[in-house]
Each structure stands twice: as structure tokens, then as C-alpha cells.
Amino acid sequence: MTLDPQVFMTTMTQRISFSDADKALLKANATWGNTIARQMAEVFYAYLARDAEMNAILTAKEGRMHRLNETFIEWFGEMFTGMDDWGNAYAARRWRIGLVHVQIGIGPQHVVPAMATVVNEVGKQLKSAGLPEDLRDALGRICMIDLAFIEQAYVEVSSQAVLRETGWTEGLFKRMISTGAASMK
Numbered sequence: 001m002t003l004d005p006q007v008f009m010t011t012m013t014q015r016i017s018f019s020d021a022d023k024a025l026l027k028a029n030a031t032w033g034n035t036i037a038r039q040m041a042e043v044f045y046a047y048l049a050r051d052a053e054m055n056a057i058l059t060a061k062e063g064r065m066h067r068l069n070e071t072f073i074e075w076f077g078e079m080f081t082g083m084d085d086w087g088n089a090y091a092a093r094r095w096r097i098g099l100v101h102v103q104i105g106i107g108p109q110h111v112v113p114a115m116a117t118v119v120n121e122v123g124k125q126l127k128s129a130g131l132p133e134d135l136r137d138a139l140g141r142i143c144m145i146d147l148a149f150i151e152q153a154y155v156e157v158s159s160q161a162v163l164r165e166t167g168w169t170e171g172l173f174k175r176m177i178s179t180g181a182a183s184m185k
């Protein structure tokens with residue numbers, strides 16, 4: 001059941017209709033992306049730091065904030081360049097980012113609003129730069145693909161951990177989840 005990042009990337013690309021036109025638009029605006037990346041990072045981490053729980057995670061380790069600023073800038077730029085045309089390297093990198101967050105215990109409740117902050121801020125930046133709405137849509141789509149990777153990492157890591165620890169089959173596990181969800185209604 002272990003997720004194949006490449007297959008997941010293809011599925012998400014189709015599901016979200018991330019098109020060749022989106023890719024071309026992002027590439028054409030990669031330089032603009034670089035010019036706003038640092039400011040985006042500042043807005044992003046100021047947003048995270050306003051939340052006590054997330055701020056505690058950010059400041060838990062010496063040098064973490066600095067590292068994060070740099071990795072965010074890199075991440076942001078990669079959405080525009082696509083690394084290897086949004087191929088295997090891109091997918092592997094996004095999967096790795098998902099796993100890093102799962103390891104630290106950063107959950108969907110943190111990541112979803114954080115990505116919304118990125119989408120909102122980039123929308124504002126686009127507007128003030130007079131850039132087209134198509135670019136905002138393309139960025140929105142790639143942000144959602146990246147978000148799906150982080151979210152899916154939770155599901156994969158959690159279920160793999162249970163299956164490994166218990167020796168249950170996937171079928172049994174799915175039935176138990178379904179029964180558990182029904183009993184919580």
C-alpha cells in the first residue's frame with residue numbers, strides 16, 4: 001500500500017486539472033516568484049507564530065526558524081520551476097516534505113490553514129503586481145497538489161504503522177475504520 005509519489009503526482013495532476021498551460025504560465029513567472037519568495041516566507045511564518053501551538057513547534061529547536069525560512073523560499077520557487085517539469089524529482093520532494101511534517105507531529109489542522117495563507121497572500125501579491133488571474137489559478141492548483149502530498153503522508157504513515165505493528169490485513173483495517181467512524185456519529 002506504500003504510496004508511490006510519482007503515481008500520486010500523476011493522479012493529483014489529473015484530478016485537479018493542473019494543465020500544461022498552468023505549467024507554462026508558472027515557468028514564465030518564475031522570476032517574479034523569486035522576487036516575492038522572501039516576503040511570502042515572512043508572511044507565512046508570522047502567521048504560524050501567531051498560533052501558540054505552532055509557535056512552540058517553530059521555536060522548539062535552535063536555528064529552526066532560520067532553516068525554515070530558507071526551505072520555504074526554496075519550496076515556493078519550486079512551484080514555479082517544477083524542478084523536473086513537475087516529474088519524479090518534484091513528486092519525491094513533495095512526499096519527503098509530507099513525511100517531515102508527519103514526523104514532527106504537524107497535523108492537517110495546522111497545514112490546511114497554513115496553505116490557505118499561502119494562497120491568499122500570493123493572490124494579493126499577484127493583484128498588486130497586475131498579473132493575470134490565470135496565474136493565480138495555476139498557483140492555487142499546484143498548492144493544492146502540494147497540500148495533498150502532506151495530507152496523504154498522514155494517512156499512509158498512520159495506516160502503515162498500525163498494519164506493521166499489528167499484522168492486520170488492509171481489509172480488516174478498513175472495516176475497523178468504517179465501523180469506528182459509524183460509532184462516532
Ligand code: HEM
Pocket residue numbers: 048054055057058061064067068071072075096097100101104106110111114115118
Ligand atoms: C503550506 C504548508 C507548509 C509548507 C509548504 C511547508 C514547507 C516546509 C518545507 C519545505 C520544509 C523542509 C522539509 C525538509 O527538511 O525536507 C518544512 C519543514 C518544517 N516545517 Fe513546514 N511547511 C508547511 C506547514 C508547516 C506548519 C503548519 C508548521 C507548523 C509549525 C511547519 C513547521 C515545520 C517544521 C518545524 C519543519 C522542520 C524544520 C527543521 O527543523 O528543519 N510547517 N516545511
